Amino acid sequence: MAELNSKIPKGQLAEKWTNYKDNIALVNPANKRRLEVIVVGTGLAGASAAASLAEMGFKVKNYCYQDSPRRAHSIAAQGGINAAKNYQNDGDSVYRLFYDTIKGGDYRAREANVYRLAEVSNAIIDQCVAQGVPFAREYGGLLDNRSFGGAQVSRTFYARGQTGQQLLLGAYSALSRQVKKGNVELFTRHEMLDVVLVEGRARGIIVRNMVTGEIERHAAHAVVLATGGYGNVFFLSTNAMGSNTTAIWKAFRRGAVFGNPCFTQIHPTCIPVHGDFQSKLTLMSESLRNDGRIWVPKQKEDAEKIRKGTLLPTQIKEEDRDYYLERRYPAFGNLVPRDVASRAAKERCDAGFGVGETGLAVYLDFSDAINRLGKSTIEARYGNLFQMYEKIVDENPYKTPMMIYPAVHYTMGGLWVDYELMTTIPGLFAIGEANFSDHGANRLGASALMQGLADGYFVLPYTIQNYLADQISVPKFSNDLPEFKLTEEEAVNRLKKLMNVRGKNTVDSFHKKLGHIMWEYVGMGRNAEGLKKAITEIRALREEFWKDVKIPGEMNEINPELEKASRVADFLELGELMARDALHRDESCGGHFREEFQTTEGEALRNDQEFMYAAAWEFTGDTQEPKLNKEVLDYEFVEVKQRNYK
Amino acid sequence: MDLTLKIWRQKNAASKGKFVTYKISDISPNSSFLEMMDILNESLVLCGEDPVAFDHDCREGICGACSMYINGHPHGPDKAITTCQLHMRRFKDGETIVIEPWRARPFPVLKDLIVDRTAFDKIIQAGGYVSVNTGGIPDANSIPIPKVKADLSMDAAACIGCGACVAACKNASAMLFVAAKVSQFALLPQGRVEASERVQAMVAEMDNLGFGNCTNTGACEAECPKEISISNIARMNREFLSAKLGAQKPSGRTGSDA
Ligand SMILES: Cc1cc2nc3c(=O)[nH]c(=O)nc-3n(C[C@H](O)[C@H](O)[C@H](O)COP(=O)(O)OP(=O)(O)OC[C@H]3O[C@@H](n4cnc5c(N)ncnc54)[C@H](O)[C@@H]3O)c2cc1C
Ligand code: FES
Numbered sequence: 001m002a003e004l005n006s007k008i009p010k011g012q013l014a015e016k017w018t019n020y021k022d023n024i025a026l027v028n029p030a031n032k033r034r035l036e037v038i039v040v041g042t043g044l045a046g047a048s049a050a051a052s053l054a055e056m057g058f059k060v061k062n063y064c065y066q067d068s069p070r071r072a073h074s075i076a077a078q079g080g081i082n083a084a085k086n087y088q089n090d091g092d093s094v095y096r097l098f099y100d101t102i103k104g105g106d107y108r109a110r111e112a113n114v115y116r117l118a119e120v121s122n123a124i125i126d127q128c129v130a131q132g133v134p135f136a137r138e139y140g141g142l143l144d145n146r147s148f149g150g151a152q153v154s155r156t157f158y159a160r161g162q163t164g165q166q167l168l169l170g171a172y173s174a175l176s177r178q179v180k181k182g183n184v185e186l187f188t189r190h191e192m193l194d195v196v197l198v199e200g201r202a203r204g205i206i207v208r209n210m211v212t213g214e215i216e217r218h219a220a221h222a223v224v225l226a227t228g229g230y231g232n233v234f235f236l237s238t239n240a241m242g243s244n245t246t247a248i249w250k251a252f253r254r255g256a257v258f259g260n261p262c263f264t265q266i267h268p269t270c271i272p273v274h275g276d277f278q279s280k281l282t283l284m285s286e287s288l289r290n291d292g293r294i295w296v297p298k299q300k301e302d303a304e305k306i307r308k309g310t311l312l313p314t315q316i317k318e319e320d321r322d323y324y325l326e327r328r329y330p331a332f333g334n335l336v337p338r339d340v341a342s343r344a345a346k347e348r349c350d351a352g353f354g355v356g357e358t359g360l361a362v363y364l365d366f367s368d369a370i371n372r373l374g375k376s377t378i379e380a381r382y383g384n385l386f387q388m389y390e391k392i393v394d395e396n397p398y399k400t401p402m403m404i405y406p407a408v409h410y411t412m413g414g415l416w417v418d419y420e421l422m423t424t425i426p427g428l429f430a431i432g433e434a435n436f437s438d439h440g441a442n443r444l445g446a447s448a449l450m451q452g453l454a455d456g457y458f459v460l461p462y463t464i465q466n467y468l469a470d471q472i473s474v475p476k477f478s479n480d481l482p483e484f485k486l487t488e489e490e491a492v493n494r495l496k497k498l499m500n501v502r503g504k505n506t507v508d509s510f511h512k513k514l515g516h517i518m519w520e521y522v523g524m525g526r527n528a529e530g531l532k533k534a535i536t537e538i539r540a541l542r543e544e545f546w547k548d549v550k551i552p553g554e555m556n557e558i559n560p561e562l563e564k565a566s567r568v569a570d571f572l573e574l575g576e577l578m579a580r581d582a583l584h585r586d587e588s589c590g591g592h593f594r595e596e597f598q599t600t601e602g603e604a605l606r607n608d609q610e611f612m613y614a615a616a617w618e619f620t621g622d623t624q625e626p627k628l629n630k631e632v633l634d635y636e637f638v639e640v641k642q643r644n645y646k
Numbered sequence: 647m648d649l650t651l652k653i654w655r656q657k658n659a660a661s662k663g664k665f666v667t668y669k670i671s672d673i674s675p676n677s678s679f680l681e682m683m684d685i686l687n688e689s690l691v692l693c694g695e696d697p698v699a700f701d702h703d704c705r706e707g708i709c710g711a712c713s714m715y716i717n718g719h720p721h722g723p724d725k726a727i728t729t730c731q732l733h734m735r736r737f738k739d740g741e742t743i744v745i746e747p748w749r750a751r752p753f754p755v756l757k758d759l760i761v762d763r764t765a766f767d768k769i770i771q772a773g774g775y776v777s778v779n780t781g782g783i784p785d786a787n788s789i790p791i792p793k794v795k796a797d798l799s800m801d802a803a804a805c806i807g808c809g810a811c812v813a814a815c816k817n818a819s820a821m822l823f824v825a826a827k828v829s830q831f832a833l834l835p836q837g838r839v840e841a842s843e844r845v846q847a848m849v850a851e852m853d854n855l856g857f858g859n860c861t862n863t864g865a866c867e868a869e870c871p872k873e874i875s876i877s878n879i880a881r882m883n884r885e886f887l888s889a890k891l892g893a894q895k896p897s898g899r900t901g902s903d904a
Contacts (some may be wrong), residue, residue: 050781067701067769071709072806088786097873126783132830132837133777134800159800165708166803173775180771188764211756240703280705281685388706391731393674506691508684523658553696557658558757560699561691610872 004257004616004631007418008112011469014094015639016405017116017507020419022298024471030058036220036476040192040247042069043167044449045432046226048456051174052065054183056461058468059219063207064189065242070172073228073240074452074478077164078285078385080146080156081449088145089091092153094118101447103520104150105412105440106335106606107475107640108260108614110633111417120458121450125157131170135159146381147290148445150337150645156446161285161384167449171456174501190216191563193491194250195223195428198483202428206491208485213556215492217484219477222427222464225251226456229411231264232576233571234523235515237408238283244567245311247576248415248434256423257629258617259416259436261574262582264507265443265591266524267409268294268341271392272361281407284364285385286445289371290335291378292402294341295321296353296362298557306355313355313401316421324348332645338444339591339604340645342406346524347602356403362460365401373645406524412439412447412591413581416616416631420463421455426617427471429464431455436614441590474535496553498565503548507564510545514538514568514575522579527595531583535576537597541590577617578627587611608640647673648733649674649682650688650742653698656755659762663755665744675735679722680712681767682734695848700759707871710806714759715746720810720869728871748809750818754854761807765825765842765855775828776836789835796886799833802826804872811866811874817858822866824848824875825882842889849886 001157009020018263035058039050042064050062064072086092110321125143129135133158135149137146145154159166178184189210196204196217204219230245235264252258256307269284292385297303298320305311322460326333326343336344345362348354355361377397386397393403414437415423415430422429432452439447521534545568588597589611590606597605620627648671656663665677673682680702687697703711712729716722733858737743755760759890760835803826811822831837837844860879867876 020760034672048780055779066709067763070767070770071711073704073709074705075709075806085786120689123781123783124785127778127780130778130783131787132799132834133798134803134830134834135786136800137791137796141792141796147804152875159803161891162708162804166804169803173770174780176767177775179767186767190769221773237650240709242703258896274676275674275683277674277681279678279681282706310860355869388731389725391707391727392678394733394735459674466780504692507687508688510737523789548709550694552691552694557697558760560695564705621868627697 003424004416004629005418006110006631007420008110009419010454011542013111013115016112017119024462026464027469027472029057029463029482033059034061034476036061037222037224037464038220039063039224039226040205041072041075041157041174041226041228041408041432041434043072043074043226043228043432044164044171044452045456046072046432047168047171047175048453049224049226049460051171051178051186052143052461053464054178056112060178061187061220062184063190063192065191065210068186069186070169070177074168074449075165075241076240078121078162078283078451079148079287080158080446081124081167082148082155082444082446083125083157083450084118084155085122085125088142088154091155092155097152097155100151101438101444103643104444104640105442106643107440107608107612107635108589108606108633109438109440111637116459117379117438117451117454120454122452123458123499128167130169131173133159133170136543146287147335149289149335149341150284150444156287158287161287161382164449167453171453177294187536189614192227192247194487196487197425198477199428200479201479204479206482206488211558213554213559215488217479218255218490219479219484221366221468221471221477222429224429224431225415225434226432227434229414230571230574231408231411233514233575234275234280234408234518235511237610238267241280244569246567248430249539249570250575251415251425251428252426253619254426256428257416259579259614259616260413260415260441260581261578261617262522262585262592263412263441263590264271264404264408264543265402265410265412266342267339268338268345268366268406269404270407270409271389271481272358272403272405282388283407283409284389284404285336288364288382290366290380292334292366293323293368294334294362294364295323295326296348296355296480298322300352303353303355307357307359321368322353329645330349336645337442337444339593343593345406361403362404363401363405364415364493366397370398377468386560410439410443412441415616420466421460422463422467427467431460432438440517441592471637480585495562495566498562498569499551499553499555501546501549503550505548505550507549507551507561507568508639510541510549511564511568513541514572518575519576522575522582524609525593525595526582531579534579535583538572538576538579545569545572545576547564554591580626581615581617584610584613606642647675647737647739649673649737649740652742652744654746655698655758657757659754671772673734675733677734678705678730679732680727682732685826698759699755699757702730705730708806710808711747713761713810715748715813718746720813722869726873727869728806750812750815752818753809753812758781765857766807766809768855769820769824769848769851770827772851773844776831777840791834795833799830799873802829802833802874806872807875808870808871810871812857812870814865815858815866816863817861819860819866820852821860821879821882822859822870822876824852825878828882828885829878832881841885845882845885846889
């Protein structure tokens, strides 16, 4: 059985991280040079960790599946990054950021980790500015901020609608500097297929060179997974096409426990689905809710006419519009957290007030803001997002309200990690979206970038030393050890098996079916009956996949269909675990909404007596059910309340 | 919509490529260009043929992965968008569309429409950064930066590294790419410190990797999906010249980077 020791340091909340750092073992410079670390992933978490570790003197190997580290999915983040700077003098503080994050996560995250996150948030902004990240500024030359959901202060730093891009390019430049110095070896177009354990510790990975198809063995003293989230299990999501679960799923199968797999974030403002050929969904940044107002028609008849195309939204009078977020949540209005905003949109559409051809859309309207601030101000704030919208939908959002609908966006779940960001496999760390993270059951906007960079720049580089300090006498690993050969063989056999199915249906057709099951039963609203159905249907689909998938080409060449198949095979296993986790959690919390558990007003109803824990699932074999472990969450410093944004 | 596609097929870097013609029908004008390619590939797979390989990831115009040369233009006929942002409503029913990879010596074709752009990473590695280590940094607001400069820097920093500028240029010059990075830093106080070494190192690496010279045709700017201005090239030339003239002696480099 996996042992869950969260290793939370003793002491007052505000002192824990300092105490920890003061007391851990460090590795001296001469020894650092002899220690090798594998970092899989070049997103915000991976690139910042690889660069920082290399600057400290460790020898780093860094991997990504794209052709360049700069293209990691983090590049697509739009809206911004939080920090507790209180530059706006609006009462922000480390404690308030910590508190908002804990509350936003519906009291399902670990206090000590979240406090640390808030504590290092300010250093991230300093670091990025020093790297030459061109954040938005005010006329006086100081940094500008905007507001995001779930907060009553302005603490979000941004670079137009391209914050993720600019932060990632900052980390990429730091990484590039270390590549030049010979401290980081880059492996682009390399996909990790498995992790290699030697005597119970993570000592390397098996990767596929995606150009030559060769399977390679790479060894190191420790392995860090920074491979991002698994939202693509839903097929349609805002994630990049290649985002996958393979690395963390294989780690799970090798013994790392998986935390809260069912905690998925459905983002309220995405461009609605428009056809079954659709390959992905596009986010419209949450920052738009600073100036956009969300509404649907008050009258069903109006909604019907709009759906038929006989009435335009601009023709609906002010008093006939239902600004339902402002109505239901006057204190936070359009800036309620994502889970709340998404459910409210679904509620209106299910009740027949939805707009767009499908009725699965609501309006995000900028006309008030344009009247108040002028078109040019709105253009300066969101120009690239408006352009993106117009390109896809072929409508001008300056003139007619945007149509939006919730879509899968982020996964709070991931590999369970302790305070040191180590999984239950010694020497295997998980950072960024890949871990089960600091966001509990719901992540606040602009906090993923913060967490990725906190983990990579400021947390892991310390905590990993506490592990590596007693590894200094371990000589460089040979990848000829039997464990490496065996794991490689298993990876090769699995790919061969996939190629040899020679069925009749494409990988995408299976992925779409899986996505449909997940969205229907493990999506925004879940119930026991549906979840049981999902488990049965996913199993059946998995079997069918292994009998009927068709992959053209060869293994030893560029083969995108094979890449996809290998990822979908893992999603087909993960989906079942997500449903299982959702089924066992007989409560609603954050993004996990069980229809059986809601207040009379339709809000999520937690059950703290029974479920105030992180669910940590343990793999027990292909034919057996996974085992549930619990990390009970102790709230020592905040009072646990029912969330209220009214 | 019904379309005829003439697509460059090339098995791998070593083999010769050729155009192959495909017919495709019933395409929704609302689908994106890459969704149209997905539909083609689904049908190829079902017929047991090798699907067309192409780079893509974010499908929203920011990662810089997609890279198709469509009807004689990098990223197709529309201005200021990437291939993945192009929609089929831009084309006419019955049209013939010619699809090729980027063609430039420093970007060899790996398969079909996929090229190798690691040369861009190498240019950044040569000097596209500010030499600061993690930690020990003064407060972010300790140096105010005029908004105008920060905005100009952001304009340059918007480059997605797709390589359309190189593909558009008859000389396969990477000047716009390099100039964008040089400018982003040259405009900020944090980047000024190493401006002189940076521009020299990056230009030297660019030449070294076999990118061609700039003859001011302006094709790069015209085809850039992020509308990076050619004025960045002028700025880079000024930076380069003053660096060569030694007007700005190297200063302030940290010991570890010397
Ligand atoms: C459209 C969009 C907008 C967003 N906007 C915001 C925002 O404004 N603010 C905010 O805070 N958050 C935002 N987010 C969330 C945030 O962007 C992500 O959570 C975060 O960037 C994840 O970073 P990461 O480093 O953990 O992983 P990623 O950036 O996903 O990087 C994963 C890396 O792992 C590599 N990898 C994955 N699998 C493998 C494998 N098997 N083998 C080898 N390499 C592998 C990839 O190549 C990549 O380099 C947004 C997300 C989306 C989708
Ligand atoms: S796929 Fe990312 S820019 Fe086109």
